[in-house]
Amino acid sequence: MQYAYLITRTDDDTDEDRRVMSRGTQTLADDQDPREFATARLEQNCVEHSYYTGPRRIAYWPHQNDRPIPRTAPANAQHLDG
Template sequence: MPTRYAYLITRTDTGQPMSLGTLTLVGDDTAALAVSLLARNRGEHSYYSGPRRCSVWPQPVDEPLPDTAPVTAEHFDG
């Protein structure tokens, strides 16, 4: 069953947000999703070559997207 996930990619040195959005994922392989999002972010933000953190969490359709990752989010560094 498809699940809507939100993601937030931040610089790990400053915590500055770089990318925020939602995607619908079939299955629950959030690690693979994070790897893909981090790779895309590196291409889109090539001016910054430092480390990034991708936070991923289930996001209900009827709730607004928060500016920060909730404490329940999974975090992936890359």
């Protein structure tokens, strides 16, 4: 199944339009837990953006390939803080 993700900074001192750190899609295996995917992606983002040590959140949700990824998570998204 295809999932989209959106990783954002959650500190209050950042303008809304500058909070997005990463977004994309990934196809998960049938037996892959979406929460495990989100945890791994959030950890990878911490390594890739190690200059930023503040709080961040990943939102993830089932996604259709033909749709663009929004700059804000849809209402049905799951969230994980890191």
